[in-house]
Amino acid sequence: MAPSVPAVRPTRRGLAVVAVTVGAFLLGATGGARSLNAVVVPALVALAASAVQLYRADPPTVERSVPEPGFAGERRRVTATVDSGVPCTVHENADPGIRAESLTATVGHGGRFTYDIGYRRRGEYTLGPADCIQTDSLGLFRRTVTSAESDPATALVYPDIYDLDTDLVRLVGTFVDDDRSSFDRLREYVPDDSMRDIHWRASAKRPDDDFLVAEYGSRGATDEVTVVGEAATDRESADAMAATVASVAAHLHDFGVTVAVRVPDGDCIAPPGSVEGLLELLARTDGGRVETDGQPEVHVVAENGTATVTLDDRDVAFEAGGETRGREVVA
Known part of the structure; x- marks a missing residue:
C-alpha cells in the first residue's frame, strides 16, 4: 500500500488571499481584464506555487x-x-x-x-x-x-537501589563475612591492597578520587557471587526483581565481591566499581524465567510486585524502603 500523502490545507493568511482573489475576480468581471491581471493572476500564481512547494517538500x-x-x-x-x-x-x-x-x-x-x-x-x-x-x-x-x-x-x-535490611544483610553476609562487630577501620588505599578490600560506598562519598579500604577482624573467602533474577511478566514484578538484584549487587560491591548476574534479558559480570553494564541490563530486562545449570548462589524471584531472595534454602522478602542510593553507586 502506498504511503498516504499529508493533506495540504490553507492557513489563515492563505484563506485571506483566496478571499481577496475571489473578490478581485468578481470586481474584475465588471471592471475589465486589467483588474484581473493586476490582482487575480499574481494571487493565483502565489497560491499555486506555495501549494506545489509544500506538496513536494520532504518531511523534516x-x-x-x-x-x-x-x-x-x-x-x-x-x-x-x-x-x-x-x-x-x-x-x-x-x-x-x-x-x-x-x-x-x-x-x-x-x-x-x-x-x-x-x-x-x-x-x-x-x-x-x-x-x-x-x-x-x-x-x-x-x-x-x-x-x-x-x-x-x-x-x-536504572532500577532503584536500596540498602539491604537487617535480615538480608545477615543472609548475604555469608559471602562477605559481614560481621559489623569485626569492623576495624577505614584507611587510604595503597598499591599492595586487593581491589576486594576497597569499600566502594565510602569511597564514592569522597570529594577526590582516592579509595578507602575497609579492615575487618575477619574476612570472607568469596570473590565472585552468582545472582539470578526471575519475575512474573507484569511490570511491577519485573521492577521489583531488578531493584532487588541491583541492591544485592551494590551491597556485595561494597565489600569488593564481583557479581555475575543472569536475568531474563541477558547476563553480565560486574566487578566492583564497574556497574554501568549491570544497571543497563537491569533497566531493560522484562519478567520471565531463566535457565541455569544448577542452583544459583543467590536467587531472586518476584511475583505480584514483591521480591524474595533465596540463599542456602533460606527465603527473605526484600523490603524496598528508605532513600535510594542512586548516583552514589556509579560515582
Whole structure:
C-alpha cells in the first residue's frame, strides 16, 4: 500500500488571499481584464506555487542527543537538531515513562532547540518521532507530517537501589563475612591492597578520587557471587526483581565481591566499581524465567510486585524502603 500523502490545507493568511482573489475576480468581471491581471493572476500564481512547494517538500529530519542514563527522579536535557526544506514548527513526542517539558519549538527551515526530561520509573524509553507542522515560504498553506527518523534516541532509567535490611544483610553476609562487630577501620588505599578490600560506598562519598579500604577482624573467602533474577511478566514484578538484584549487587560491591548476574534479558559480570553494564541490563530486562545449570548462589524471584531472595534454602522478602542510593553507586 502506498504511503498516504499529508493533506495540504490553507492557513489563515492563505484563506485571506483566496478571499481577496475571489473578490478581485468578481470586481474584475465588471471592471475589465486589467483588474484581473493586476490582482487575480499574481494571487493565483502565489497560491499555486506555495501549494506545489509544500506538496513536494520532504518531511523534516530530527536528530537528538542521547541523554545520559540515570535513576528515577533525575533530570536530563535533550538537544534536538532539525533540518527542513520549508519553515516548520516541531512538537516532540516522548514515552509516558518520562516527563517532558517545552516540547514545541518553531525552527524555520531548521535549527536547534532543547527540552528537559524527568525520569519517572525504570525502563528504556523512546524520544520521538516528532509531529511537525510545515508551511510554505509565504505562509499560505500548511500540513502536519511525522519527522523522518533514522535511529531514534532512547532514555535509559536504572532500577532503584536500596540498602539491604537487617535480615538480608545477615543472609548475604555469608559471602562477605559481614560481621559489623569485626569492623576495624577505614584507611587510604595503597598499591599492595586487593581491589576486594576497597569499600566502594565510602569511597564514592569522597570529594577526590582516592579509595578507602575497609579492615575487618575477619574476612570472607568469596570473590565472585552468582545472582539470578526471575519475575512474573507484569511490570511491577519485573521492577521489583531488578531493584532487588541491583541492591544485592551494590551491597556485595561494597565489600569488593564481583557479581555475575543472569536475568531474563541477558547476563553480565560486574566487578566492583564497574556497574554501568549491570544497571543497563537491569533497566531493560522484562519478567520471565531463566535457565541455569544448577542452583544459583543467590536467587531472586518476584511475583505480584514483591521480591524474595533465596540463599542456602533460606527465603527473605526484600523490603524496598528508605532513600535510594542512586548516583552514589556509579560515582
